[in-house]
Amino acid sequence: MAGKRFTSTTVDIEGREETRVVELPSFTPDAWGDGAGLSIVGTSALRADGVEKATGRARYTSDVRQSGMLHAVILRSSIASGKITSLDIGGALAVTGVRDVLTALPGITRGGLPLFDRTIRYAGQPIAAVCADTEEAAREALRAIRVTYERMPHAVTAADALADHAPRVRGDNDNRPDDSPRTLERGDIDRGLAESDVVVRAEYRTPVALHTALEPHGSVAEWEDDRLTVWEATQGIFMIREHLARAFAIPMSHVRVIMQYMGGGFGAKNGAGPHSYVAAAFARRIGQPVRCINDREAEQMDAGNRPATVQRVTIGAKRDGTLTVISVDADVPIGIGGWEGGPGQIYHEVYRCPNVRTVDRYVYINASAMASFRAPGHVEGAFGLERAMDELARELKLDPLKLRTINYATLDQKKNRPYSAKHLDLCYDLGAERFGWSNRQASNETHQGARSSLRRGFGMATQIWGGGGGPPAYATVRINSDGSADVLTGTQDLGTGARTIFAQIAAESLGFALDQVRVVLGDTERTPLTGNSWGSITTASVGPAVRMAGEDARRSLLEAAGELMKAEPSALDVRDGVIRAPGGTQTMTVHDLMDSLGDVMIIGNGSRGPNPDGISLSAFGAQFAEVEVDIETGIVRVLRIVAAHDSGRIVNPALAESQLHGGIIQGLGYALFEERVMDRALGIPMNPTMHDYKIPTMMDIPDIDAFFVGGADTMANHIGAKGLAEPPIIPTAPAIANAVADAIGRPVREIPLTPWRVLYAMRDERP
Amino acid sequence: MILTVNGIAHERDIPQHETLLGALRDTLDLTGTKLVCDRGECGACTVLVDGEPHYACLTLAAACEGVSVTTIEGLAHGDLHALQRAFIEHDALQCGFCTPGQIVAASALLARNPSPTDDEIRHWMSGNLCRCGTYPKIIRAIRAVADARRAGHGG
Numbered sequence: 001m002a003g004k005r006f007t008s009t010t011v012d013i014e015g016r017e018e019t020r021v022v023e024l025p026s027f028t029p030d031a032w033g034d035g036a037g038l039s040i041v042g043t044s045a046l047r048a049d050g051v052e053k054a055t056g057r058a059r060y061t062s063d064v065r066q067s068g069m070l071h072a073v074i075l076r077s078s079i080a081s082g083k084i085t086s087l088d089i090g091g092a093l094a095v096t097g098v099r100d101v102l103t104a105l106p107g108i109t110r111g112g113l114p115l116f117d118r119t120i121r122y123a124g125q126p127i128a129a130v131c132a133d134t135e136e137a138a139r140e141a142l143r144a145i146r147v148t149y150e151r152m153p154h155a156v157t158a159a160d161a162l163a164d165h166a167p168r169v170r171g172d173n174d175n176r177p178d179d180s181p182r183t184l185e186r187g188d189i190d191r192g193l194a195e196s197d198v199v200v201r202a203e204y205r206t207p208v209a210l211h212t213a214l215e216p217h218g219s220v221a222e223w224e225d226d227r228l229t230v231w232e233a234t235q236g237i238f239m240i241r242e243h244l245a246r247a248f249a250i251p252m253s254h255v256r257v258i259m260q261y262m263g264g265g266f267g268a269k270n271g272a273g274p275h276s277y278v279a280a281a282f283a284r285r286i287g288q289p290v291r292c293i294n295d296r297e298a299e300q301m302d303a304g305n306r307p308a309t310v311q312r313v314t315i316g317a318k319r320d321g322t323l324t325v326i327s328v329d330a331d332v333p334i335g336i337g338g339w340e341g342g343p344g345q346i347y348h349e350v351y352r353c354p355n356v357r358t359v360d361r362y363v364y365i366n367a368s369a370m371a372s373f374r375a376p377g378h379v380e381g382a383f384g385l386e387r388a389m390d391e392l393a394r395e396l397k398l399d400p401l402k403l404r405t406i407n408y409a410t411l412d413q414k415k416n417r418p419y420s421a422k423h424l425d426l427c428y429d430l431g432a433e434r435f436g437w438s439n440r441q442a443s444n445e446t447h448q449g450a451r452s453s454l455r456r457g458f459g460m461a462t463q464i465w466g467g468g469g470g471p472p473a474y475a476t477v478r479i480n481s482d483g484s485a486d487v488l489t490g491t492q493d494l495g496t497g498a499r500t501i502f503a504q505i506a507a508e509s510l511g512f513a514l515d516q517v518r519v520v521l522g523d524t525e526r527t528p529l530t531g532n533s534w535g536s537i538t539t540a541s542v543g544p545a546v547r548m549a550g551e552d553a554r555r556s557l558l559e560a561a562g563e564l565m566k567a568e569p570s571a572l573d574v575r576d577g578v579i580r581a582p583g584g585t586q587t588m589t590v591h592d593l594m595d596s597l598g599d600v601m602i603i604g605n606g607s608r609g610p611n612p613d614g615i616s617l618s619a620f621g622a623q624f625a626e627v628e629v630d631i632e633t634g635i636v637r638v639l640r641i642v643a644a645h646d647s648g649r650i651v652n653p654a655l656a657e658s659q660l661h662g663g664i665i666q667g668l669g670y671a672l673f674e675e676r677v678m679d680r681a682l683g684i685p686m687n688p689t690m691h692d693y694k695i696p697t698m699m700d701i702p703d704i705d706a707f708f709v710g711g712a713d714t715m716a717n718h719i720g721a722k723g724l725a726e727p728p729i730i731p732t733a734p735a736i737a738n739a740v741a742d743a744i745g746r747p748v749r750e751i752p753l754t755p756w757r758v759l760y761a762m763r764d765e766r767p
Numbered sequence: 768m769i770l771t772v773n774g775i776a777h778e779r780d781i782p783q784h785e786t787l788l789g790a791l792r793d794t795l796d797l798t799g800t801k802l803v804c805d806r807g808e809c810g811a812c813t814v815l816v817d818g819e820p821h822y823a824c825l826t827l828a829a830a831c832e833g834v835s836v837t838t839i840e841g842l843a844h845g846d847l848h849a850l851q852r853a854f855i856e857h858d859a860l861q862c863g864f865c866t867p868g869q870i871v872a873a874s875a876l877l878a879r880n881p882s883p884t885d886d887e888i889r890h891w892m893s894g895n896l897c898r899c900g901t902y903p904k905i906i907r908a909i910r911a912v913a914d915a916r917r918a919g920h921g922g
Contacts, residue, residue, distance in 0.1 A: 050855035053863030054847070054870060056799015056839035063798035214803045214811060214864040214898050263801070263864025264898050296804050495862025495899055654858045658901060662861060665900030690808040690896065699893040701902045 009610030011470030012617065013535040016341075022471040025609045029509070029551050031714035032649070039575075040508045041719075044654035048500040048519065049261070049493070058261040061233040064220045066289035070099060071135040072278050075142050076298065077125040080366045080683025081154035081167060084118045084127060084147060091144030092130055097137030099286055101145075102129045108247045108277050111337030111369055113170070115277060120149065121169060121336045122366050123684040124301035126274045131282040131290055154366040154683040158310065158331040161365045169336060169364040177340065181361040184344060186413070192325025192355030196316030199325075200391045204313060204384035205750040206343075207675035209306040211373055212695050215263020217303050218293030221279035228280055229256045232272075235265040235494060236532030241524045243272035244280055256525040265494045266666070267372035268304035270532050300688035304371025305676060307334045309343050311384035315391075321398050321406040323353040328384060333363045338370035343381030345414075346730075349464045349618075350385065352409040366683050372534060374666060375465055375726035379733070383751060386461040386734035391747055400738065401432060401460055412616035420612065423646040423710035424462065424620040430709055431460070431644035435624035453632040456639075457743025460624040461731035467647070467723020468617025468716055469540030473608040474528035477506055477549040479557060481599050483577065483591030485512055487519045487549070490527035491542045496725055497655035498538055502546045504651055505719060509550030510557075511574030512590065536619070536723025539651060543719045545606040553604025560602065561593055609717075617716045619727045621645035623664070625735040626702075629743040631762065634755030636740055638668055643706040645727055648713035649720035660706035660728045667732025669696045675752050768832050772797065773841025781828045788812045788823035791838060799839040799867045803896075810895030813868040813875075814838050820875040839867035842874060849912045850874055859908035861899035869895045873909045882917055885910065 005024045010017050032038060052058040089101045108115045116127055128145060132138035155161035161175040169175050193199065220231040228248065232240050237257040245252040262269070279292035294303060309332050316325040330343045344358030373379075393403040405428060411418055432438065440458040475489040487506045493499045499519045507517045521527055530542050554574060561579045562569035571582050577590045594600070611617065626640040641664050650656045673694035677686040687693045706728070712720025733751055740758065741748040748761050760767045770777050772795060781790050788805075791797045791814070803811035805824050812823040815837035842848045850870050853859070860866040869892065876883060876891045883891065888909050897905070 044858075046855055047858060047860070049863070050858075050860065051847070051851075053860050053866050054851040054854045055843070056797075056867045058863055059798065060801075060864065062802070063792075065796060065798075212898055214801070214809070214862070214896070262862060263803075264862045266898070296806075495860075495864075497861075658858050658861055658899075658904060661903050662900035665902065666898075689806065690804045691806075695896060695898060696900070696902075697893045697896060698889045698902045698906070701889070701906075704903055 007610055009470060011611065012466035012468055013537060020471065022610055023607060025548055025607045028609055029548060029718050031718040032712060032720050033714050034711040038508055040504045040514050041651050044652055045500060045504055045514055047497060047655065048503055060215055060261045060263055061218045061220060061231045061259065062215055062293050064231045066220060066222055069220065069289040069291050070131050070133060070282065070286065071138050072129055072131045072282050072290050072292040073135065073138040073142050074126045074274055074278060074292070074298065075128040075145055076302065077120045077123055077127055079120055079149050079151055080123045080156065082120045082149045082151040084120065085150050086148045087128065088146040089128065091146065092141035095132070095137055095141040095144055097133040098130060098141045099133065100131045100282055102278065102281060105277060105281055110274070113336065115274060122368050124298070124368055129278045131286065156365050156367050156678050156680055156683045158333040158363040158365065161333065161363045169366055175364045177362050177364070181359045182340070182342060183357070183359050184348065185357040187355035189325055189327055189355050189357045193316055195318065195324040197319040198392065198395045199314060199316040200388055200395055201314050202388060202391060202747065202749055204311045204387055206309045206380045206383050207752055208308045209373060209670055209674045210300055210676055210693055211266045211268040211304055212300065212690065212693060213264030213266055213268065216294035216296065216299040217269060217273050217275050219276040219279040220289060220291045221283040222289040223284050226250055227254045229258070230276065230280065231258045232276060233262045233269055234259050235269045235492060235534055236271070237492060237522060237524050238490060238529055239270060239532055240272050240276065244276060247272070247277055248280060248284070259492050259522040262492070262494050266374050267376060267534065270372065270534055296690065297688045300693060301685055302368040304373065305368065306373035306376065306379065307332050307370040309380045311343055313384050313388040315388045317392055317396060319396070321396055321403050323351055323407045325355045326353050327357045329359045331361050331363060333365040335367040335369040336364060341372060341377035343377055343384060346378045346381035346464065347385050348414040350409065350462055351407040352413060353407065367678065374663065374729045378465060378730050379670065382461060382463065382730045383734045383737065386731065387737055387749065390459065390738045390741060401428060401437060404428065404462060415616055417614050417616055419616050419618055420715035421648065421710065421713040422618070422620060424622065426709040427620055427622040427644035427646055431622045431624055431642050434705055435642040437624060453630050455629045455631055455743040457627050457629060457739040457741065458625070459735045459738025459742055460622060461734035461738060463621040463727050463730035465536060465619050465723065465727045465730060466617065467536035467540060467619045467726065468611060469537035469723070470611050471608040473530040473541040473545045475542065475545040475549040475606045476528055477510065477553040477604040479553055479594060479602040481594050481601065483516065483589065483594045485510055485517045485553070487517060487546055488527045489521055489530055489542055489546060490524060491530040491538055492522045492533050494533055496533070496538065496659065497652060498533070500655060501539060501651040502542065505543050505546045506550045509547045510554050513577045516577055536726040539721045540717055540723060541608050543721055544717045545608045547719055548606030549604045551604070552606060553602050556602045556604065557590065557593070560597060561588060564588070564593060564596055612715060615715060617722060619645065619647040619722045619724060621727050621731060623731040623735045625739040627736060627739040627743055629740055629758060631744060634758035636672055636753050636758060638702040638736055640703045641732065643704070643728060645708050645724065646710040647708060647724035647727060648716060648722035649711065650708050651721060656708065656724055657706055659725050661704055663726070663728025664704055664706065664732050665696050665701065667729040668700065668736065671733035671736040671751055671753060673752050673754065768829060770828060770831055770836065771834070772836045773838060783829050785828045786824055787814065787826040787828045787831055787836065790828035791823060797838050797840055801864055801867060810872060811865050811868040813871045813895065815871060815875060818878060820872050839871055842871060848874065849915070850908065853908040853912045857904045857908040857911060859901050859904040861901050865895060865897045869897065869905055876909070877913060882913055
């Protein structure tokens with residue numbers, strides 16, 4: 001085997017490009033092309049953990065019960081800005097069953113700010129925590145803590161935070177992160193404007209959206225000497241390990257993080273949070289396991305959000321529809337912190353246009369920090385860009401789909417390089433065909449008249465997203481003496497189906513039947529490292545490592561078989577768990593082979609290799625929407641969505657379809673109902689419940705026809721797969737909004753499209 | 768008090784103000800029933816009380832003395848309930864956190880109305896929220912069980 005070599009590669013995670021030095025795999029399997037003759041990959045195998053979930057046996061973090069476990073709860077600020085002048089915990093300590101109260105956690109910070117701080121920067125900020133024998137006692141004690149505040153002015157909108165003499169949200173700057181505004185430009189905007197025959201200028205607004213995962217953030221922590229075990233609802237067990245090791249000044253190898261089942265993440269569960277630090281801190285001080293799980297109000301108040309945006313768009317084209325200029329100036333109030341996934345990026349990526357300028361102006365406000373939320377930035381940006389494209393099409397009297405195909409980009413515009421594969425044209429063609437796009441006006445006429453206030457409308461929108469994945473990701477495959485195989489990899493299954501698809505990939509590469517393979521994941525101590533499940537990168541990152549581990553184990557298996565069967569290993573094949581000599585002269589099951597070898601184990605290892613140089617890896621898609629708007633009440637009903645997506649190879653079509661449904665339905669909520677309502681005068685979110693923050697119910701679901709086009713992207717990686725979890729949420733809201741605009745014959749520039757916004761839009765006004 | 772859950776009578780000291788959800792999860796360690804909103808907004812804690820669907824988060828345990836409570840753990844007689852099998856076969860679950868409540872609510876629907884229309888399914892199930900967006904497949908799964916029962920096969 002060749003000596004180890006290390007190389008640099010770039011990985012795209014939710015629009016951020018990172019360069020990493022990585023180990024080159026010891027071998028690279030031939031890529032699985034469309035004609036690879038795969039028999040397990042590409043089938044709709046049933047979800048590997050379906051029985052556990054359907055029977056209630058699956059143990060989520062909030063179901064973990066350890067012997068002697070105590071309960072911690074967190075007290076949160078009721079004001080948006082100010083100082084704590086007194087914090088009296090005497091009453092709390094007097095409650096029966098209370099074990100400990102924390103009012104400071106020295107050295108532990110979140111977003112560069114102390115976790116428990118006497119300075120209040122937003123409503124819902126943690127200020128103290130109680131630990132008790134029961135959760136009930138802990139809550140009673142929480143109510144007995146007396147806090148007095150000195151209130152100070154707050155700013156909960158970008159405009160308020162950017163005004164002269166605005167309160168300093170973080171104290172140390174002008175409410176702008178160091179690199180804000182972030183400007184990105186290609187070509188010359190002024191030249192583009194001068195060359196335009198038609199220019200549309202409009203301002204688009206998107207709301208703060210809350211992840212609203214059904215399982216809240218939570219943690220159960222237990223210490224043994226200076227070793228910490230944590231059950232955590234997380235998208236990144238290794239990131240939690242790193243955060244907790246740093247916070248408690250212990251080696252990373254002393255922290256074990258376990259996540260077997262999680263009730264939804266959607267981007268908000270990537271790192272340690274107050275609950276994690278509080279559980280681990282109490283557990284260490286008291287010497288017993290401690291559970292700390294957000295209640296629903298805490299989850300809706302302070303567990304991440306998709307920030308609001310205001311996007312001022314200028315878009316221009318020649319009379320024939322050729323784009324000459326795209327420009328956006330966006331305000332993004334991110335809360336008191338968070339990373340910056342801006343709406344600007346997608347403006348550079350989707351359409352061929354020589355002159356593009358984006359300004360993303362991030363602003364600190366007195367509100368809970370944002371967190372990545374399914375395609376952060378692109379979801380917000382797609383609304384502005386795709387609405388502006390429709391307004392431009394209307395001005396040009398061009399079909400909206402035609403305007404998009406006129407400006408089809410064959411190259412990655414932003415990086416000026418080719419894509420590994422791009423089948424957006426097929427998404428347009430097949431999506432339009434299945435939707436009946438070219439017949440839509442005729443169908444509109446046939447549906448008029450039942451009630452005169454109902455209007456039908458049709459719209460579509462485009463999507464682009466990374467999701468090419470990359471290193472590091474490792475996997476081990478163990479063939480056991482009973483002929484079964486275990487796949488060990490340190491990723492997590494958020495409900496996406498990772499457990500299932502990695503079993504499929506391993507079974508395929510091993511030549512085993514699917515039921516011989518089991519996936520072990522979600523445990524930092526028992527599995528090799530992979531990254532977070534974010535950016536739709538898990539399949540494309542971990543999949544190749546799993547495949548390689550399977551191939552590695554298969555090689556050893558066939559060498560052992562060659563010895564036993566007196567045959568040349570390279571002439572042997574294994575399929576469905578049966579080893580065959582050429583011509584079918586001799587067969588042996590893997591079970592019998594392993595049995596003859598005695599009590600041994602065959603081990604294969606795999607790692608994710610670097611990405612190809614100079615090529616962009618992206619997923620594409622287009623969605624088409626039909627809506628019905630009641631112009632008297634402003635109520636919008638989405639009747640139909642057709643979604644055509646290109647995400648390379650689809651490992652499991654049924655599970656992939658479920659992901660498309662999920663993205664579309666979350667996008668529908670974003671388009672029609674979802675909105676954190678902030679009281680500007682008080683600085684307090686008004687709707688931190690599931691009744692008042694409206695997510696879609698079964699009554700809201702349109703007829704959905706979601707499917708994939710294209711095929712294996714063998715240039716991207718050797719399993720040919722790209723990301724598909726985030727892409728489907730990106731075009732849904734603009735497609736619906738475009739359909740509403742079509743129905744009412746007026747521009748729609750703000751979501752969610754609640755009835756009053758629709759009624760105002762019909763008068764070309766904003767509420 | 769005596770709390771009869773899934774056919775087993777449990778004698779436990781349960782405070783008068785404890786919810787059925789708290790008693791199931793914390794006293795009886797039946798964690799299949801989930802706590803999500805804790806105020807009757809999401810349906811994740813749906814259980815059957817004498818065959819009728821109830822939000823366990825809004826039901827007092829003390830009020831359940833002398834009645835029969837069925838949770839997701841006790842729904843199947845034998846291997847899997849037909850709805851559990853259908854949810855798995857139609858991939859009507861993603862993260863799985865709402866699934867126990869969905870399946871218990873659906874079982875109450877089919878007990879009351881063996882041949883629901885899709886609109887009746889949507890209406891009945893609209894109190895059970897799912898954030899992963901599995902709704903289209905949940906409708907398919909319930910429809911499949913109803914159709915199979917009408918055709919005279921399947922549990």
